[in-house]
């Protein structure tokens with residue numbers, strides 16, 4: 251491995267928002283195993299029920315604390331923090347805690363997100379707004395608050411979560427697609443703004459990872475008379491490689507982006523070829 255792609259993160263601080271479960275939890279573990287001090291931030295309360303948990307009560311922060319306890323017992327440096335990424339004051343408080351605590355920041359991973367299924371004609375404005383804001387507001391708020399800390403640390407990396415739905419449109423998730431295309435645009439624009447300051451901004455675009463999010467999507471997409479296993483097989487045919495991605499597949503790209511010194515403003519897919527032109 252060349253110095254440019256050195257994944258030894260000893261002495262570095264990484265913040266993963268949405269780090270309590272799913273892909274974010276794999277990212278937390280990957281950074282911790284590379285030697286970073288990691289803050290896994292998440293929430294137990296979402297701002298609306300327009301999400302794939304079908305509830306405002308979730309367990310992200312509770313799971314972040316459990317993850318931190320498990321990895322700390324393994325000798326790794328992981329702590330949990332509570333934040334609703336769509337709440338401006340809460341995001342400010344989180345970054346203040348990092349400034350007051352670890353006192354530096356090298357990598358921010360905005361790994362949170364929500365989805366919901368509804369055709370456009372039956373979608374309320376409230377649903378459209380909540381799904382867009384649940385994926386996009388926090389990317390803006392977290393990136394904005396991160397910049398002073400990254401700058402003070404001599405530069406660093408922001409990795410935002412887009413999706414295969416940020417490269418192609420999919421029926422019944424128009425709000426989610428609008429937001430994830432938006433993440434790609436925001437990422438490219440911010441990368442231009444801060445490129446001279448050694449702050450890099452990139453996006454990752456997962457395809458199908460069998461997390462809580464996709465278990466919900468499957469329950470919505472299953473056809474009458476079809477079993478869930480049959481529906482998974484139908485989804486598999488959407489992937490040219492005929493394999494779903496794992497949280498570790500995505501975490502591998504995030505680690506690469508955190509250390510790839512000449513890569514900025516990019517949106518990179520890990521989707522088994524789903525978005526290949």
Ligand SMILES: NC(=O)c1ccc[n+]([C@@H]2O[C@H](COP(=O)([O-])OP(=O)(O)OC[C@H]3O[C@@H](n4cnc5c(N)ncnc54)[C@H](O)[C@@H]3O)[C@@H](O)[C@H]2O)c1
Nearest residue numbers: 268271272273310334335362363411413456458459461463
């Ligand atoms: N699973 C997939 O196939 C897939 C595909 C493409 C993109 N993505 C994206 O990857 C990211 C991770 O998704 P996942 O599949 O791991 O989902 P997940 O639901 O398993 O995990 C998402 C985590 O984000 C947290 N979260 C959601 N909204 C939050 C908020 N406002 N503030 C703080 N935390 C919040 C949740 O509590 C949860 O812990 C999301 O951005 C998602 O859109 C996932």
